[in-house]
Amino acid sequence: MALLAAAPLVPLPAGRAAADGSVLTPAVTLDRKEAGKGGSLTVSGTGWRPGTLLTLLVCGQNMIGGTNACANADGRTVTTGTGGAFRTDIPVTAPPKPCPCVVHVATVTGEAAAVDAPFAVAGHPVAPLPRRTGGERLGVLGARLEGSSGILTWFGAPPRRRLVLTVGNLGTTAAENPVFRVGTSHGVLAPTWEERRWRGTVPAGRRAKVALDVELAAGAYGDYLVSLKYGDKLLVEEPWDVSRPWGVTLFWILLGVVVPAGLFRAGMAVVDRLRPGEVGARGKAASKARKARKAGATGEAGRAPEARKARKAGLAAKSRKARNARKARKAASGAPEGIKPSPAAPGGSEPPSSASSAASPPRPLPWFAPGTAPGRPPGPPAPPA
Numbered sequence: 001m002a003l004l005a006a007a008p009l010v011p012l013p014a015g016r017a018a019a020d021g022s023v024l025t026p027a028v029t030l031d032r033k034e035a036g037k038g039g040s041l042t043v044s045g046t047g048w049r050p051g052t053l054l055t056l057l058v059c060g061q062n063m064i065g066g067t068n069a070c071a072n073a074d075g076r077t078v079t080t081g082t083g084g085a086f087r088t089d090i091p092v093t094a095p096p097k098p099c100p101c102v103v104h105v106a107t108v109t110g111e112a113a114a115v116d117a118p119f120a121v122a123g124h125p126v127a128p129l130p131r132r133t134g135g136e137r138l139g140v141l142g143a144r145l146e147g148s149s150g151i152l153t154w155f156g157a158p159p160r161r162r163l164v165l166t167v168g169n170l171g172t173t174a175a176e177n178p179v180f181r182v183g184t185s186h187g188v189l190a191p192t193w194e195e196r197r198w199r200g201t202v203p204a205g206r207r208a209k210v211a212l213d214v215e216l217a218a219g220a221y222g223d224y225l226v227s228l229k230y231g232d233k234l235l236v237e238e239p240w241d242v243s244r245p246w247g248v249t250l251f252w253i254l255l256g257v258v259v260p261a262g263l264f265r266a267g268m269a270v271v272d273r274l275r276p277g278e279v280g281a282r283g284k285a286a287s288k289a290r291k292a293r294k295a296g297a298t299g300e301a302g303r304a305p306e307a308r309k310a311r312k313a314g315l316a317a318k319s320r321k322a323r324n325a326r327k328a329r330k331a332a333s334g335a336p337e338g339i340k341p342s343p344a345a346p347g348g349s350e351p352p353s354s355a356s357s358a359a360s361p362p363r364p365l366p367w368f369a370p371g372t373a374p375g376r377p378p379g380p381p382a383p384p385a
Contacts, residue, residue, distance in 0.1 A: 024046075024047040024084060025047050026045065026046075026047045026048050026105075026113050026115050027045060027046050027047050027115065028043060028044070028045045028103065028105050028115045028116075028117045029043075029044045029045070029117070030042070030043060030044075030103060030117050030119060031043075031044075033118070033119065033120060034119070034120040034121075034122055035092045035119075035120075035121070035122060036092065036121070036122040036123060037092055037093060037094050037121060037122070037123060037124070038091075038092065038093075039091075039092040040089050040090070040091060040092065041089065041090050041091075041092050041103070041119070042087065042088075042089050043056055043087070043088055043089070043090060043103060043105070043117075044085070044086070044087045045080070045085060045086045045087075045105060045115070046083075046084065046085045047084055047085075048080040048084040048085070048086065048107075048113070049080065049084055049107075049110060049111070049113075050080055050081065050082045050083065050084050051079060051080060051082075052079065052080045052084075052107055052108075052109065052110055053077060053078075053079050053107070053108040053109050054077065054078050054079070054080065054086065054105055054106065054107055054108065055075055055076075055077050055104075055105070055106055055108055056075060056076045056077070056078065056088065056090050056103065056104070056105050057070040057071065057072065057075040057103070057104045058070065058071050058074070058075075058090070058092065058093055058095055058101060058102075058103055058104075058119065058121070059071070059095050059097075059101060059102055059103075059104050059116075060095035060096065060097030060098055060099055060100075060101050060124075061097040061098065061099075061100070061127075061129060061130065062100055062101075062102055062116070062129060063102055063104050063116060064129060064130065068096070068097075069095060069096060069097040070095055070096075070104060071093040071094065071095045071096070074090075074091050074093040075090075076088060076089075076090045076091075077108070090103070092121060093121075094121055094123075094124050095121070095124070098124065098125040098126055098127040099120060099121060099124050099125065099126045099127075100118065100120075100126065100129070101118075101119050101120060101121050101124065102116040102117060102118055102119055103116070103117045103119045104116050105117070136169055136171040136172075136173050136174065136175035136178075136202070136204070137169065137170040137171035138167050138168070138169055138170070138171075138175055138178065138202065138230050138235070139167070139168050139170055139235070140165050140166070140167055140168075140228070140235040140236045141166040141167070141168050141207060142165070142166040143163065143164070143165045143166070143228070143236040143238055144163075144164050144238070145161045145162070145163055145164075145214070145226065145238050145240060146161065146162045146164050147160060147161040147162050149242075149243065153243075153245065154245055154246060154247040155245060155247035155248060155251070156218055156219045156245045156247070156248045157218060158215050158216055158217060158218045158220070159215070159216045159220060159242050160213065160214070160215045160216075161213075161214045161226075161240065162211055162212070162213055162214070163182065163211070163212045163213075163214050163226060163228065163238065164209065164210075164211050165209070165210040165211075165212070165228070165235075165236065166207055166208075166209055166210075167202055167207060167208055167209075167210050168202075168206070168207040169202040169203060169204050169205065169206060169207070169208075170205075171204055172204055173204055174201050174202065174203045174204055175201065175202040176201045177197055177198065177199055177200065177201070178197075178198055178202065178230060179195055179196070179197045179198075180195070180196050180197075180198060180210075180212060180228055180229065180230055180235075181193045181194070181195055181196070181228070181229040181230070182194050182195075182196050182212055182214060182226070182227070182228055183226070183227040183228075183229070184214065184216060184224055184225070184226055184227075184240075185224065185225045185227070186220070186222060186223070186224050186225075187222070187223065191225070191227050193229070196212045196213075198210050198212065212228075214226055214240075216242065219245060219248065220242055221242045221243060221244040221245060222241075222242060223239065223240075223241055223242075224239070224240040224241075224242055225237055225238070225239055225240070226238045226239075226240055
């Protein structure tokens with residue numbers, strides 16, 4: 001007992017203790033290292049717990065992304081024997097991720113254990129392994145939408161803005177070329193997400209300015225909400241009020257006016273073509289009228305001096321007649337009462353003078369009687385004396 005107590009403690013290798021005291025470690029072997037798609041692969045294993053249910057999958061990218069990198073639909077299951085060994089065949093299928101590939105064997109029940117065996121799928125793409133991330137933690141310190149709508153947006157072009165962010169890295173590792181998810185939603189509808197990669201690095205404990213373009217569908221208008229995610233974390237939401245494209249409305253109004261007018265003119269042209277005789281007669285009459293107007297304008301231009309002379313002569317004659325009429329009225333007003341100037345003879349040129357009128361004695365009218373006058377009612381009879 002003293003010797004056992006004094007002996008140094010030696011750590012045992014990881015694994016399962018067998019009945020004889022030895023330590024067993026789960027292991028997997030393949031009958032080949034490479035096979036083409038559609039073939040078969042034999043997988044053998046030892047060192048597993050007896051009666052344990054195992055799953056076998058062909059995975060890409062060394063299964064860094066978990067079972068999402070595996071061909072889950074073509075996987076197989078097997079139960080280990082009493083000695084903890086198994087042997088089974090699995091189909092060779094192309095995983096959803098590029099190689100390097102592995103055959104992943106893991107327990108389903110009991111204590112968790114897993115083993116990956118390297119394997120190559122012939123004809124499957126090979127790509128470098130993605131860089132492991134997770135130490136960065138990005139947060140938004142400020143956000144705004146920049147830009148304005150142009151004249152084309154007024155006529156239905158897709159509205160565009162730029163989402164400008166001030167991003168800070170609160171993690172312990174730098175964020176290189178981070179991939180953001182930009183979503184746009186209208187009203188109560190769910191956002192439509194798009195992945196946008198920003199080319200740059202945000203060092204740990206530092207901040208950086210990030211600009212991402214946002215674009216809506218053509219003809220969009222109303223209240224929109226722009227959202228930004230990094231991973232599964234919602235970073236920011238910005239409202240966006242998009243004005244209505246009034247140019248489109250104006251276009252439809254003009255179209256509703258111009259098209260009927262054009263159809264009407266086209267219909268009238270067809271009707272005129274169907275009646276060529278009437279159209280020809282109207283055309284001839286219109287041409288004759290135009291020629292007559294032109295000829296009349298030319299004649300009037302040639303007769304303009306003669307017309308002016310005739311107008312002057314007419315005005316002179318009218319002025320002489322007016323002077324003679326005024327003299328006659330003056331002579332008539334200066335004659336004694338009861339004497340009327342006799343009208344001039346048809347062939348005479350001057351009325352009788354005032355001297356001859358004064359020489360002739362006044363003659364009473366035969367139908368005139370004192371006390372009565374034409375048009376005056378007779379007065380009452382005089383009273384007796």
